[in-house]
Every structure is written in structure tokens, then in C-alpha cells.
Amino acid sequence: MEIDPNRRRVTAPGYHPPEELPTISGDRGLDHEEKLIFEIGRDGVTGVDLPNVQVAATRLGGQQRRAAIGLPGLSEPEVIRHYVRLSRMNYAIDSGLYPLGSCTMKHNPRLNEKMARLPGFGDLHPLAPASATQGALELISQLMNWLTQLTGMPAVAMSPKAGAHGELCGLLAIRAAIQARGETRPRILVPESAHGTNPATAAFAGFTVDEVPAKPDGRVDAEALKAKLGPDVAAIMLTNPNTCGLFEGEIIEIAKAVHAAGAYFYCDGANFNAIAGRVRPGDLGIDAMHINLHKTFSTPHGGGGPGAGPVVLSAALAPFAPIPLLVADKNGFRLVEDSNAVPAGTKPFGRMCAFHGQMGMFVRALSYMLSHGRDGVRQASEDAVLSANYILASLKDVMTAPFGDGPCMHEALFDDSFLEGTGVTTLDFAKAMIDEGYHPMTMYFPLVVHGAMLIEPTESESKGSLDAFIHVLREMALEAKAGKTARFAGAPRLAPRRRLDETQAARKPVLRWKRDELPQAAE
Ligand SMILES: *Cc1c(COP(=O)(O)O)cnc(C)c1O
Numbered sequence: 001m002e003i004d005p006n007r008r009r010v011t012a013p014g015y016h017p018p019e020e021l022p023t024i025s026g027d028r029g030l031d032h033e034e035k036l037i038f039e040i041g042r043d044g045v046t047g048v049d050l051p052n053v054q055v056a057a058t059r060l061g062g063q064q065r066r067a068a069i070g071l072p073g074l075s076e077p078e079v080i081r082h083y084v085r086l087s088r089m090n091y092a093i094d095s096g097l098y099p100l101g102s103c104t105m106k107h108n109p110r111l112n113e114k115m116a117r118l119p120g121f122g123d124l125h126p127l128a129p130a131s132a133t134q135g136a137l138e139l140i141s142q143l144m145n146w147l148t149q150l151t152g153m154p155a156v157a158m159s160p161k162a163g164a165h166g167e168l169c170g171l172l173a174i175r176a177a178i179q180a181r182g183e184t185r186p187r188i189l190v191p192e193s194a195h196g197t198n199p200a201t202a203a204f205a206g207f208t209v210d211e212v213p214a215k216p217d218g219r220v221d222a223e224a225l226k227a228k229l230g231p232d233v234a235a236i237m238l239t240n241p242n243t244c245g246l247f248e249g250e251i252i253e254i255a256k257a258v259h260a261a262g263a264y265f266y267c268d269g270a271n272f273n274a275i276a277g278r279v280r281p282g283d284l285g286i287d288a289m290h291i292n293l294h295k296t297f298s299t300p301h302g303g304g305g306p307g308a309g310p311v312v313l314s315a316a317l318a319p320f321a322p323i324p325l326l327v328a329d330k331n332g333f334r335l336v337e338d339s340n341a342v343p344a345g346t347k348p349f350g351r352m353c354a355f356h357g358q359m360g361m362f363v364r365a366l367s368y369m370l371s372h373g374r375d376g377v378r379q380a381s382e383d384a385v386l387s388a389n390y391i392l393a394s395l396k397d398v399m400t401a402p403f404g405d406g407p408c409m410h411e412a413l414f415d416d417s418f419l420e421g422t423g424v425t426t427l428d429f430a431k432a433m434i435d436e437g438y439h440p441m442t443m444y445f446p447l448v449v450h451g452a453m454l455i456e457p458t459e460s461e462s463k464g465s466l467d468a469f470i471h472v473l474r475e476m477a478l479e480a481k482a483g484k485t486a487r488f489a490g491a492p493r494l495a496p497r498r499r500l501d502e503t504q505a506a507r508k509p510v511l512r513w514k515r516d517e518l519p520q521a522a523e
Contacts, residue, residue, distance in 0.1 A: 041072025166290025255285025416451025
């Protein structure tokens with residue numbers, strides 16, 4: 001058995017896929033098949049031992065529960081095992097390479113986590129008075145300073161909770177600026193390669209969406225865009241680098257045309273990881289841009305919400321930034337929460353959410369910035385681009401890269417032409433990656449190429465781990481093209497679950513467990 005330090009998994013001779021000899025227990029090695037907690041719980045079992053409650057008279061006004069609440073009954077070790085087993089079915093950036101494009105799944109440094117858990121930050125209450133939270137407010141102020149410096153923009157709104165929420169914040173600021181000019185402009189231009197959140201946000205904010213086509217080289221068609229500009233256009237929403245992993249080289253010209261038409265330039269900053277520290281969006285003529293702290297500044301992508309998508313604003317939009325506003329005066333820092341008591345010259349459009357934002361994410365992002373320094377942030381961007389180009393150059397002879405003639409930015413885009421006639425689809429290819437121990441890349445996005453496979457390795461992968469990944473994808477592509485398609489049909493074979501019926505799952509999702517429906521629900 002040969003052990004190559006670059007390979008992530010060593011397959012010993014004599015290894016048999018489990019299907020050939022099912023286990024007696026139904027478990028697979030130390031990976032347990034786990035039922036729903038309601039199925040393993042028993043009536044009458046509990047993990048806690050509390051004394052009976054002595055209540056003379058209830059004060060529930062007849063509203064008290066008459067039947068058992070139906071919680072699953074388990075002992076404490078059973079509960080712990082249940083959740084630990086489930087957690088082992090998860091794939092995470094801490095378990096392996098996560099090549100999703102358009103997501104920037106980079107390492108979450110442990111230093112960030114340590115800082116976020118400092119009691120002064122971790123235990124902070126959002127309603128604590130400013131006198132007790134000066135340090136936290138100063139941290140937010142420092143983070144704002146980093147974000148405005150790195151982007152070359154004068155202002156930043158910190159409260160949006162994610163990239164998409166930031167888009168909404170930017171468009172609401174744009175709408176307020178247009179209203180302040182006494183105009184109504186109902187239309188927003190969005191390139192066809194845009195992330196789905198862009199048109200969704202524009203529609204949600206009450207605008208109509210007009211699509212701008214892409215050129216054969218994967219960039220937005222600047223001439224087509226200019227032709228669509230007019231007095232009814234409020235803004236364009238452009239991603240740069242775009243979702244094909246390409247820099248929009250005509251961006252300054254586009255910004256000039258947009259401003260000449262009286263419109264604003266919203267930039268989707270999700271791909272800032274490719275240019276942070278090298279390019280200042282403010283120098284390109286951008287009016288508003290969200291920054292996904294969970295993409296560029298290494299905060300974790302959480303289940304249930306990434307947490308922070310600050311929006312930097314140009315001088316034209318800065319007065320309309322939402323409350324709360326962070327101000328500093330001789331008495332220290334304070335938050336302005338009342339829209340009738342805002343500093344002179346500001347006209348907040350309203351507010352995005354209850355509090356000032358996600359403190360835990362702010363601490364992590366600033367910790368990342370301070371530990372890297374400005375030169376380190378720039379180095380991270382350069383390495384992210386280098387890694388993506390290494391992937392592109394190493395795979396484009398066996399996979400097909402529609403825009404692979406020149407270099408890419410932080411992500412490498414392939415289409416499915418190399419699979420033509422093999423019977424293997426992008427979906428099969430991606431699912432077979434799971435059997436190889438890799439999370440699939442982004443599939444079928446962006447929509448401008450057929451059967452897209454978008455790979456973003458990020459700067460935090462070593463050359464060894466990239467080589468191992470490239471080796472697997474090359475072998476898979478060569479096998480598919482040689483007609484050896486067994487590993488693709490029905491993949492994944494080795495994951496806790498086989499290929500799911502995704503149409504049924506989307507059309508008839510089983511979202512709720514009901515005791516009576518157990519047989520169907522478990523299917
Ligand atoms: C991730 C992403 C978004 C949305 O950001 P969230 O933080 O997930 O809401 C928008 N646009 C692009 C290009 C993205 O990659």
C-alpha cells in the first residue's frame with residue numbers, strides 16, 4: 001500500500017464497497033445510520049430528574065395542556081450520541097476542501113473564534129447601554145474604518161445580515177436618493193450572469209428587472225448596457241469579478257455611462273475575495289457594494305444565516321444609510337437609533353433590522369483583518385487567484401473551460417462540453433465527487449454556460465490539497481470520456497444517502513414528522 005502525503009485517503013487493497021457485503025447492524029463502520037430523534041425516543045424516558053412541581057392553583061385560565069406534549073424521551077447520552085452522529089454526516093470546511101464557486105468557503109481561523117468568545121464580546125446584550133459597551137462600539141468603528149479604507153468608499157452601513165440583505169439595503173438607499181431628487185426611476189439593469197439574489201432583491205424592492213446580455217467572452221456587453229440606460233433606470237447591479245470568475249474590464253466606462261444617465265452603480269461584492277487589498281471599488285465609480293464577511297473576511301457560513309453583509313456607500317448615497325448610525329464625539333461612541341435625531345445632513349431611509357448587526361461576525365472579521373494586515377489581505381486575494389488559475393490550467397485539457405483562453409480571477413469555470421456523448425451529466429459528475437470525499441463544486445451556475453461547474457479553491461488550500469483534488473477530477477474526466485461510466489450512474493454510492501429524487505424532494509418535501517405518518521415520512 002502506497003501512502004502519498006498529498007492524497008487525502010488511502011485505499012487499502014482488499015477494500016470492498018459495503019454493498020457487496022451489507023453489515024448486520026445496517027451501520028457502515030463507525031458511521032451510524034441514524035433515525036429521527038422521535039423514532040428513537042420512548043415514552044416515559046427522560047434525561048433530567050426534576051422534583052414534582054408543587055402548584056396549588058394554576059393561573060393558566062383553562063389554557064393548560066391536556067395531552068402529553070409529545071417530546072421524544074431519551075437519556076442524556078442518547079441525545080448526545082444522536083446529535084454527534086448527525087454532525088458526522090455533515091461536510092464542512094473543517095473536514096475537507098469545499099470547492100463551491102461563488103461562495104468563498106475559506107478557512108475560519110481559530111483566532112477569530114477565540115476573540116469572538118471573549119466574554120466582553122460574546123456575552124454582550126444588544127440593549128446594553130453605550131456606557132457599558134464602548135469597547136464593542138469602538139470595535140465596530142474600527143471594522144468600519146477597515147471596510148471603507150479597503151473599498152475607498154466614505155461610508156458603510158453595518159446592520160445588514162447577509163449579502164442579499166445588503167443588496168436590499170443598497171437598493172433602498174438608491175431609491176431614497178432618487179426620491180430626494182424628486183424623481184421616480186422604476187427600472188434596474190442586471191446582467192444575465194448575475195447571482196439570483198440580484199434580480200430577486202430588485203423585484204423585492206419594487207423595481208422591474210431588465211436583463212443585460214453577456215458577450216461571448218463572458219463579460220457584460222457594455223454597449224447593450226449603455227443602450228438600455230435612460231431616465232427610468234435607477235441603477236445597474238453588476239458583480240465584479242463576475243460570476244464567471246472574470247474581471248469586468250470595462251467597469252470604469254460602464255460607471256461613467258451609468259452616472260451620466262443619472263443612475264447609480266450597485267456592485268455585488270460577493271467576489272471581493274479576489275481583489276481585496278488590490279482594487280478599491282470606490283476608484284471604479286461604484287455607489288454601493290455589499291461585503292459578505294463570511295466570504296471575504298473568513299467568518300463562518302452559518303446554518304440559518306451567514307450573519308453580516310455590511311454595505312459601503314459612495315458620497316452620493318452615504319446620507320441615506322439606515323439607522324442605527326454609529327457616531328463618536330467627546331463623550332465616546334454612541335448609536336443613533338431615532339430617525340428624528342440624526343446628525344445634520346443625513347436622511348436615513350429607515351432601518352434594516354432590530355439591532356446594529358452581528359457582533360460575533362464583526363469580531364471575527366476584524367480579527368482576520370488585524371491578524372493579516374493590509375498586505376496580508378492583499379496576499380490572500382493574490383493567492384486565491386493563483387489557486388484558481390492553477391486549477392484552471394491543470395484541468396482545462398481534460399475538462400472544457402468556456403472562457404479558459406485567458407486567466408481567471410478567484411474561481412475557475414468549466415462547462416459540460418467535455419461530457420458530450422458520454423451519457424454523464426454535470427449532476428452525475430458532481431455526485432461522483434462525493435464518493436471521492438469531495439463536496440461538489442457549484443453546479444449549473446452561472447446560467448450563461450451549459451452544465452456549468454464553478455470551482456473556487458480559495459487561498460487557504462495548500463498546493464498538496466489542490467493537487468489531490470485535481471488528480472481526482474482529471475481521472476474522473478478521463479474515465480467519463482473513455483466510456484467508463486459506472487462510477488457516475490447513481491452516484492453517490494458511498495455517502496450516507498444515495499442519489500435523492502430531487503424533484504420529489506422539491507415538490508413534496510416532508511418537513512414535519514407526525515407520529516401517524518411515520519412510514520411515509522421515513523421514506
Ligand atoms: C453569495 C452571493 C450572494 C448572496 O450573499 P448571501 O450572503 O448568501 O446572502 C450574492 N451574489 C453573489 C455573486 C454571491 O456569490
